[in-house]
Amino acid sequence: MKKQVLTGIKPTGRIHLGNYIGAIKPALQLAENQSYNTAYFVADYHGLTKIHNPIEMKELSYGVAAAWLALGLNPDSATFYRQSDVPEIFELSWILSCFAPKGLLNRAHAYKSLVEENQNGGKEVDSGVNMGVFTYPILMAADILLFQTELVPVGKDQIQHVEIARDIAESFNKQYGETFVLPEYVIQEETSVLPGLDGRKMSKSYNNTIPLFEEPNKLRKLINKIKTDSSSPEEPKNPDASVIFALYKEFASSDQSEEMRRRFQQGIGWGEAKKELFNVMNSFLEVPRLNYEELMTNRDRLDAILLNGAIKARKKTIPFMKEIKRKIGMYH
Template structure:
C-alpha cells in the first residue's frame, strides 16, 4: 500500500492569493506524485468552532472546493471529500475522547492562548471557550487516524496537533490494540519552505488583517483593483526602489520564473515606477489565474457539479472508513 498523505482545509473564508501560493498550488502539484495516496478534505466540522454563520460556511465550502478543482486537482487521482459526509469521524472522535487525558487537552496551544487572553483582560479563564475549541485536537486526531495517514503536511504552528494525534493513537493501541495497531502513528510533514505572501499592507496576507487579494472571487477586475491598492513607498519614477523589502516584488517573485523575477527586481532598482510595476504584476498573476478562473466560475455557477465530486469522494473515503470503524467498534466492545 502506498503511503497516505492527508490534508484538511477549514471552510471559513474565501481563498486568496496567499492560500494559492502557500497551499493550493503546492498541494495540487504534490497530489500528482504517484508514489503517494493523497486524501484532501473540507474541514467543515472544524469550521463550526470558529464560525457561527451558516451561510458563510456553506459559501466557503463551495468556494474552496471549486478553487482546488479549478487549480487542477484531479478527483480521480486523489480522495477529495467533505468531513461532515463521513459519519465515522464524529463517532471515532467520541471513542478517542474516552482515552484522551484532559491534561493533554489543557496543553493545546489554541486553548492556552484563549485562557491567557481571558486572564490578561480580567475575565474568567474559560470565558467564551466552547467544548469544540477545547476538544478540537481530538477531532483532528480522528480525521487523521480514521484513514491511518502516515504523513500530515502542516506548518510549524500545527505540529502539536499531529503530536497529540500520535499520543492518542499510542494510548488507544496500548489499551485496545496490539501495541502497534490498529492505528499507524502519523508524522508531521513540516513544510519549512512554504511561501508566505505579504498582503496589501506588507503584513502576512490573512483574513484577520483584512489585507488579502482574492484568488478568483470578483474576477479580473477585482484582482486588478486589489493589486493597484498594494501599499508602496513614496519613491517616484526614476528613483531606485528597495525591491527586497517591497510586498509588490515578493508577490511577483511567487508567480515568476527566477530569471523573470531577477529582471523585474533589476528594473525596480533602476527606477521603474510603482504604477507600471503594478500593471506588470497584474499581467503576470492574471496570466496564471485566468484559465483557472474560467473553470472556477463555471463550478460556482453549477454547485451541483461540485456536490457530485464531493459525494463521490465521500463514497471512496468510506470504502476505507466503514470496515475500519467496524473493527474499532469490536476492539472497544461495541460489537461482537
C-alpha cells in the first residue's frame, strides 16, 4: 500500500522562500517517489482567519495554486484541489470539534502567541481573536484525517498541528474503533526554521520574507538586505550559521554547495556571497517564474485544474464521510 502524503498552503500573502523550502520543496520531493499517494491543496478557508477582502482572497488563492504548478506539481499524478471545493472537510471539522478538548486548543502556539501579545500590550486577553483562529487546529486536523494521511510535510512551526490531529484522532478511535490513520509530520531539519531578512523567522507577519517569484532586480535588492555580521571578507565564516548559505544550498547543486562551503571557510565577503546567492536563485527560478506568470494570466485553466482535483478528492472523501457518520450513528 502506498503511503498518503498531504500538505497545503494558506493564501495569506505572496508565496515566499519559507513556503517553498519548508513545505513545497519537501512535498514535491515526496511526490517523485512512487511509494506515495500525494495530495496538495490551497487552504483558502484557513486564509479566511486573516483575509476578509474577497478580491485579495481570490488573487492570493490563485497565487498559491499557480506556485505549486509552476514549481513542478503534476495534477495528473497528484490530487490537487481547493479546500473550499471539498465540503466533507468542513463537515468533519465539526465532528472533530466535539472530540477536541478546549484545553488542547488553549495551548495551540498561534492562539497562545496572540494571547501573550495582548497581555503584554495591556489588552483584553482575546482581543482580535476570532473563532477561526482559535479552532484553526481542528480544521487542519480535518484536512489531514479525512484523507487518511500518513505523512504531512510541514515547517517546524506547524508540527504541533499534526500532533493535535493525532490527539483528536486517537480520542475518536478510542470511542468508535479504528477509523483514522495517525499522521506523522515530515520536516527538513536543517531548514526547519528559515531566517528572514532581519534574522528572525521568515514570516509574513514580520514583513521579512523574500517572495519566491520576485522579478530579478527586486530579488537582488531583497537579497542585499539580508542581515549579516561585520566580519571582514578575508575572515573565515561558518556556513552552517549563515542565512546566506542556508538559502544558497536550497537552490544550488551539491557540487556548487560544497564549493560555496569551502569559500565560506576560507573567507568570502558578504557582498560576494549575496551575489552568488542571487545568481543561483535567479537561475533556478527563471523557468518557474515564467510558468507562474503565464498561469496567473490564465485563471480558467487554474479553475479547471482545481475543480478536477476536487472531483478526484471527493471520490475518496465522500465514502469515508459516510463511514464516519455510520460510526457516530448519523448515517444509515
